[in-house]
Amino acid sequence: MAFLRITSPHGHAANSVASVMQAVLLATLPGVFALTWFFGPGTLLNIAFGGLLALIFEFAVLKLRHRDVRFYLSDYSVLVTSTLLCIALPPYAPWWLIVVGVATSVLLGKHIFGGLGYNPFNPAMVGYVVLLISFPLQMSSWAPPRGLAEVPGVMDALQAMFLPQSYDGLTMATPLDALRQNTGLLMVDLQSQPPFGHIAGLGWETVNLAFLAGGIWLLYKRIFSWHAPVAMLAALTLAALIGFDDGSSNSGGSPWVHLLSGGTMFGAFFIITDPVSSAVSNRGRLIFGALIGLLIYLIRVYGNYPDAVAFAVLILNFAAPFIDHYTQPTTYGHRGPKA
Amino acid sequence: MNRIHNIHGGIHPPERKALSLPGQLRTAGIPRQLVLPLAQHIGKPAEAIVQVGDRVLGGQRLAEADGLVSVPIHAPTSGTVSAVELRSVPHPSGLENQCVVIDCDGLDEWLPLTPLVDWQTQPPEALVAHVRAAGVAGMGGAGFPTAVKLLASDKHSINTLIINGTECEPYITADDTLMQVSADAIIEGAEILAYIVGAQHILIGVEDNKPDAIAAMREAASQCQRDIEVASFPTKYPSGGEKQLVEILTGQQVPSGMIPAELGLLCQNPGTAVAVRDAIIHGRPLTQRIITITGEALSTPGNFEVLIGTPITHLLSLAGFQPEHNRRLIHGGPMMGFALDSADIPIVKTSNCILVPTEQELPTPPPPQACIRCGLCAEACPASLLPQQLYWFARAKDQEALEAHNLFDCIECGACAWVCPSNIPLVQYYRAGKASIVDTRQEKVRSDRLRERFEARQERIARETAEREAKRAARKAAAEQKAASGNSEDPVQAAIARAKARKQSTEQAD
Numbered sequence: 054m055a056f057l058r059i060t061s062p063h064g065h066a067a068n069s070v071a072s073v074m075q076a077v078l079l080a081t082l083p084g085v086f087a088l089t090w091f092f093g094p095g096t097l098l099n100i101a102f103g104g105l106l107a108l109i110f111e112f113a114v115l116k117l118r119h120r121d122v123r124f125y126l127s128d129y130s131v132l133v134t135s136t137l138l139c140i141a142l143p144p145y146a147p148w149w150l151i152v153v154g155v156a157t158s159v160l161l162g163k164h165i166f167g168g169l170g171y172n173p174f175n176p177a178m179v180g181y182v183v184l185l186i187s188f189p190l191q192m193s194s195w196a197p198p199r200g201l202a203e204v205p206g207v208m209d210a211l212q213a214m215f216l217p218q219s220y221d222g223l224t225m226a227t228p229l230d231a232l233r234q235n236t237g238l239l240m241v242d243l244q245s246q247p248p249f250g251h252i253a254g255l256g257w258e259t260v261n262l263a264f265l266a267g268g269i270w271l272l273y274k275r276i277f278s279w280h281a282p283v284a285m286l287a288a289l290t291l292a293a294l295i296g297f298d299d300g301s302s303n304s305g306g307s308p309w310v311h312l313l314s315g316g317t318m319f320g321a322f323f324i325i326t327d328p329v330s331s332a333v334s335n336r337g338r339l340i341f342g343a344l345i346g347l348l349i350y351l352i353r354v355y356g357n358y359p360d361a362v363a364f365a366v367l368i369l370n371f372a373a374p375f376i377d378h379y380t381q382p383t384t385y386g387h388r389g390p391k392a
Numbered sequence: 393m394n395r396i397h398n399i400h401g402g403i404h405p406p407e408r409k410a411l412s413l414p415g416q417l418r419t420a421g422i423p424r425q426l427v428l429p430l431a432q433h434i435g436k437p438a439e440a441i442v443q444v445g446d447r448v449l450g451g452q453r454l455a456e457a458d459g460l461v462s463v464p465i466h467a468p469t470s471g472t473v474s475a476v477e478l479r480s481v482p483h484p485s486g487l488e489n490q491c492v493v494i495d496c497d498g499l500d501e502w503l504p505l506t507p508l509v510d511w512q513t514q515p516p517e518a519l520v521a522h523v524r525a526a527g528v529a530g531m532g533g534a535g536f537p538t539a540v541k542l543l544a545s546d547k548h549s550i551n552t553l554i555i556n557g558t559e560c561e562p563y564i565t566a567d568d569t570l571m572q573v574s575a576d577a578i579i580e581g582a583e584i585l586a587y588i589v590g591a592q593h594i595l596i597g598v599e600d601n602k603p604d605a606i607a608a609m610r611e612a613a614s615q616c617q618r619d620i621e622v623a624s625f626p627t628k629y630p631s632g633g634e635k636q637l638v639e640i641l642t643g644q645q646v647p648s649g650m651i652p653a654e655l656g657l658l659c660q661n662p663g664t665a666v667a668v669r670d671a672i673i674h675g676r677p678l679t680q681r682i683i684t685i686t687g688e689a690l691s692t693p694g695n696f697e698v699l700i701g702t703p704i705t706h707l708l709s710l711a712g713f714q715p716e717h718n719r720r721l722i723h724g725g726p727m728m729g730f731a732l733d734s735a736d737i738p739i740v741k742t743s744n745c746i747l748v749p750t751e752q753e754l755p756t757p758p759p760p761q762a763c764i765r766c767g768l769c770a771e772a773c774p775a776s777l778l779p780q781q782l783y784w785f786a787r788a789k790d791q792e793a794l795e796a797h798n799l800f801d802c803i804e805c806g807a808c809a810w811v812c813p814s815n816i817p818l819v820q821y822y823r824a825g826k827a828s829i830v831d832t833r834q835e836k837v838r839s840d841r842l843r844e845r846f847e848a849r850q851e852r853i854a855r856e857t858a859e860r861e862a863k864r865a866a867r868k869a870a871a872e873q874k875a876a877s878g879n880s881e882d883p884v885q886a887a888i889a890r891a892k893a894r895k896q897s898t899e900q901a902d
Contacts, residue, residue: 055733056721058486060820062806063726063747063754064405064562068768068813070761128761170762170814278767328766333778335770377781384798385400385635385775386648 070169074129076276077323078136080267084319085140087263091256092196093204095144098214100136102148103155107135110159118164130169134158137177137323141316141363142184143195145210147217150191154180174370175327178363185363193359197225198256201247228254229315229359232306240300240307253313261318268322277328280335281342282321286312288346296354305354320349320362330370337373337380345369397643399636401774402628403807405727407562407601412686412693414565415572415604419697420710422469426494426701427738428454429481433529434536435461440492446473450502451677454492463527463537468679468699471496480737482723484730491738494701505675516588519672523588526671527678527741532556532661533724535742538668541660542588544653551656553591554641555582555665557598557605558632561725564745566682567662569695571598571605574666575612581665583618584672589658594620597637601627629727630805634659636774648801663744683739685711687748689718704735704746713748719756722747726754727806761814769808769818775801779808779818786821791829799825 088096111131115122138158142151161183162176163169185192196205202223205213213220226234228248235243243249252258272279289311296305311317316324325331325345332341345365352361431437438455442448448467455465475493480486508514508522524539555578559567571578582594596613598606606624613620625631625640635646638657646652652659660668663681670676679700686693691712698707704721722729723737725745739746769779777798785793802822809818 056731056735057719057756058731058733059720059757060484060817060823061724061726061728061730061804062810062819063720063722063729063731063749064810065755065757065815066403066405066811068811069815070764070813073764073766073813124759130764168762170764275768276766278771329764331765333765333767333770333780335767338767381778381797382770382776384648384777384801385639386645386650386801387798388645 070128070130073276074133076271076274077133078129080271080276081136081140081264081323083267084260084264087256087260088140088144091198091200091204091259092144093199094207094210095146095196095205095213096140096142098207098210099139099142099144099146099151102214103135103139103142103151104132106152106155107131107159110156114160114164114168118168120168125168128169131159131163134163134176134180138180140319140323141177141181143192145194145196145205145213145220145222146191148214150184150188151214153187154184156180157183170329172329173373175324175330175366178324178366178370181363182367185358193230194222194224195227197223198248198254200255201225227315227359228257228310229353232310232314233353233359235302237302239302240297240304244307244310249310253310257315258313261313264318264322268318268326271322271326277326278335278338280338281325281331281345284339284342285321285325285346285349286317288343289317289350290346292347292350296350305350311350311353315353315360316362317349320345320366324362324366325369330366330373332373332376332380334377334380334382336382337376340376340380341369341373344372395643396623396625397640399628399631399639399774400776401772401807402630402636403772403810404627405562405629405810407627408686409563409565409568409601411688412563412565412684412695414568414602414695416694417569417573417682417697418694418710420699420702420707422496422498422500422699423702423706424496425474425703426468426471426496426699427479427703428465428467428492428494428701429479429738429740430455430465430490430492431481432465432535432700432740432742433463434534435459435463435540437490438462438465440476440490442473442476442492444473444475447471448473448494450500451505451679452503453677454494457524457527457537461537461540463529463539464525464677465492466527466677466679467494468701469494469496470499470501480734482730482732482737482740482743486733507675508672511584511672512587516590519584519588522675523668523671526667526676528664528667528671529678529741530661531663531667531681531741531744533728533742533744535740538660538664541658542585544651544658548653549656550589550591550653550658552593552595552642552658553582553586553589554637554652554657554659555594555596555662556632556634556637556659557596557602557609557662558637559602560599560627560629560632561727561729561745562629563686563747564684564725565686566684566695566744568602568605569684570662570666570682571602572608575605575608576615577666577669578609578662579612579616579620580673581662581667581669582620582660583616584668585658585660585665586618591658594618595641596620596622597641598622598624599627599631600624629807630774630803633774633803633805635803648798678741681739681741681743683707683743684745685748686745687718688750688753689714689748698739700741701738704732704737704739707739707746708735708748717750717752718748719751720749720754722749727810728804757815757817760816763812763814763816766813768811768813772807772811774805774807775803777802782825783816783818783821786825789828791825791832794825794829799829802826 158176158180162179166172290308293308293311298304348365349361436458439458440455450469452467471494474495478488479491481489528538529535609622667678721732
């Protein structure tokens, strides 16, 4: 009688790459719902179209690389990449923008380095930054939120995506745009303008809180550790407190605006928590997150782009191996002087 | 009451301990045949001193210890030696090793035993010698000769004896059962061990998932003159690792590459304590142990008192093995045990569990996926290593980086691989990495030695050549000197002259 010879351990926890990726996708639901409520079905359409494209690209590359297509497609990782990218894209983006973005993310962001697990940069952010630099007009056209204008319907969204020349949708500056372009208004006056809502922007504050809720659920499910998101939010808050300047017209904006506007919560819990491209130790993740938070503030306030999560993340992706080198945890038995 | 300290990492796999009914002990009886490997411990294998055809009695020595780090092997019952040959032994590689095979006669006749009476009045050395003669080796899994471990107290002063009743591996309940049925013997063994090494304190550590064992040990400890503390702490794998237990009970970490004796601590397994006690009090050598036979592919799993050398097949049939649901036979627990090819392998002194799971219970692992550096492994690692980094370095065969990331502090507990969402057999990478580094070190020693020998040879040849040259030069110089100093006569002319003279003298004689 011959038994299987398998190396220890012989048991395994009930988790897999697929279950991790599925949890991340599920956790985006509150945020996606909030985006859809305030800005209409554009984001949903982005996600659906982007997901389809991502599967096609992934399939094609796996074939080219002679990989087991079923095995690798069933890890859901490419859907996470495309979904995160499409959440970040403006709703009612033209179809070709999504094609270019998803292609860049999947091909240049992921597979050119060897596929899942080998990418030094966050693939979704690679796609996003390429689009932002190449097509700044399309990338900065955000629809106005519900309450300031009528929210487009599904037919409008389809028209915007597939017949962009004939679509004449409304666009409007986001609160972060308004903050960056502010010259002369006190924060109190600026924030009393309609796009600012109650705290940090009509719609935006709810969207951020929804992504925060999804992120807390992922923390509870132990999909990632708290270190990077908490460090990023803390650094951003601290920087905003220092730069608030008592709400003068030179103010960098209140911490609330920075925490609950733009892509802050989405970035903190869905982007910088990408394990592949972040630092590996808990101490390293604290540094990684804090530096991202600081960079987000600096780029938002002093940079040329209204939001900064993508740039900050890519820059720190570069730095992650360096951070790792200096943040190796103390191994058992290595405390104190070496014998 | 001692404070309990937390350790980094750890996991909570399903315990599955109730399956083997801890606390109930069955006997496996005397099988038809016993197979006793000569290497059941760390160190040099014992040397067989019996021959095929010899009749042996229980307790009789079959093999002598070979050197200090070695232990003798004794016959667990009476019978006839039917072979001394290579047989499969419990080893991850399916290794064959020299074994003494006994056909048991069922009479169970024993040699008279020689206990060490009044051990309290004997010098510790006499007790150590007795322990050594009884063939006791650590029964928790590693099998280090107990006498050698006790000798470590010569170099360090031992303050506290720790009895490691943690038994943190899922499924295994052998120590749990032993603590329930033989608590007094464990306490007595602990007292003997503490006497040998001069420890003032005795600390017994048990995970809190064994309330019956804790109660039994506390009861037994309270009967004892000495102050013995039974500490219970939260269940977490791998709290029973020696280094982990030291940190849990004392808050101190054993310095890397050293033993707990460095901190004045000595750890022993409860089974070893009982074996030491039996050796001293009864003079009985180590020829049996408690083992857990468990898994859902058995109809009647449980804990068995078995003779060392009992074939696993015998135990499987006692526990109602149902082969149709099973593909794996594991020696040890699910976390650190190794899979065996065949059940035709004997139980040895270090066997604490045989696990025969169904395919549903412990499924064959799916193919590994790419590492996504999620860091769950680093959170689970009890040694605070970065398993995902070690994995990359191991794949890249970067030995320098592996050592810089303290690969050798890995205790191979398997917590990282257990939590890995990509199903990567991480521990296997670390074992291979360690082996390749050890190889490289040995290769370096070998090549250094070769280089030294080569250089010495070159030097010797150069020296001899120089000496020869010097001699030749000296001879030449002497000859030249001789030629130069007077005696300018040509030797050829001289020879001719001598020949002529001889010729003339012969002619004159005619």
